[in-house]
Amino acid sequence: MMKSDDRIPEIALDWLQAGRKVALATVIRTWGSSPRPVGAQLVIDGDMAFEGSVSGGCVESAVIFEAADAMADGTCRRLSFGVSDETAFEVGLACGGEIEVLVEPLDLGQGPTRPELEALVAARAAREPVVWEVDLTNWTRRLLPRDTADGELEERFRTDRSALDGDVFRAVHNPPLRLVVVGAVHIAQPLVSMARMAGYDVVLSDPRDSFAAPARFPGETFLDGWPDEALEAYGLDQRTAVVTLSHDPKIDTPALEKALASEAFYIGALGSTRTHAKRVAALTEAGLPADAIARIDGPVGLDIGAVSPAEIAISIMAEMTERLRRPDTRKGG
Structure with a gap:
């Protein structure tokens, strides 16, 4: 059984199917110290209920408010937060650093569609390793299945590391351990x-x-x-x-x-x-x-x-x- 922090896509789909407005927030890049890795996610609904985590403290709060705006206007957002060592603990960054967070309204405007999210959840349920790819210039998305002939993709799965390459974010969804x-x-x-x-x-x-x-x-x-x-x-x-x-x-x-x-x-x-x-x-x-x-x-x-x-x-x-x-x-x- 996956922990709730590892079930963010499933929770997001459940909320969508229940008729709630939903947004996803994903850590797409970090510098310095960060308590959550690239790929960590937070799901938020229209009443600002949320599950998961992208950081903590003020960063979390700011992301939730931005998600509310994204659900209102249908646009995706790239948010950057920089924190000094002196104030790091107040916003959940252990020793100072920066994080960049992507906020996407689901099944709305520039965000991923319900069928795209359903395909991701289905692959995860079948224990199929996949990469969720988002082009941040035009908000198109692809689900890339494992291909042992693709060395770059195999390295992603092997190291379990999501990454932002230029303006393309690739989130690794490996099966649960x-x-x-x-x-x-x-x-x-x-x-x-x-x-x-x-x-x-x-x-x-x-x-x-x-x-x-x-x-x-x-x-x-x-x-x-x-x-x-x-x-x-x-x-x-x-x-x-x-x-x-x-x-x-x-x-x-x-x-x-x-x-x-x-x-x-x-x-x-x-x-x-x-x-x-x-x-x-x-x-x-x-x-x-x-x-x-x-x-x-x-x-x-x-x-x-x-x-x-x-x-x-x-x-x-x-x-x-x-x-x-x-x-x-x-x-x-």
Whole structure:
């Protein structure tokens, strides 16, 4: 389930369909310090109700009032805000800086049409990575699907970074992050909680009833079947991380084979250096190429001297975050 801040296009469409006037505000450029990245959005209705965030404080208030004017006259707006270090906290810029915000009335005047917004929401619902492109000179818009032959577009999806190029703004809409935890062991308990706090949708896979007990993981979702079958049915994509924790090769190895055949951005496996060496040998014997096996982070987690289950979960989340936000650190071919 996406957080409300990540559901701004969906909320905007819901409000439109309910007959409300709606405007979208999007951060299109930042300089210096800014608490919200390029691509962050705020949705506002005709009564000045809003969801999401583009900054905070006075910047937020000014954007909301500009959105009201945009809904009244149907014109888009580019707003720039500059803040000194001394007054930065008053307007939500942590250490001073500048932001530029695009305000668009929806299904009105220069703004995007309802069918355009519906197409974006449909792509997001289908977990299709797309780029929402806006030409700021003539207010035309395109929805660009993923094309692996387009190196520039692939780099956008890989780094998850929206950007303003000249007078063309390209907003990356990647699918929500997901984590599959294989092995419902004690480390999985803090890991599931931490991953959720970091914005991941989490599922678990463990064929052992005594481990996959609701009392141990209240309210959590378990995939049916053995992990290899479960991962195949679930579907792994470039926004999915897989962590195997069972320490049982009968469970972990088939799951790793499925993960390595996918575009999962992070594949971590619990176990000592010696255990991982045996794992690599087993996968090699199963016919997997060396560059594929090299994608596994094993032993899992950053080497921070973690001892307790919670500390090990922290090390896993740290490594997973690095692989996500710094794609150049991802292992293997």
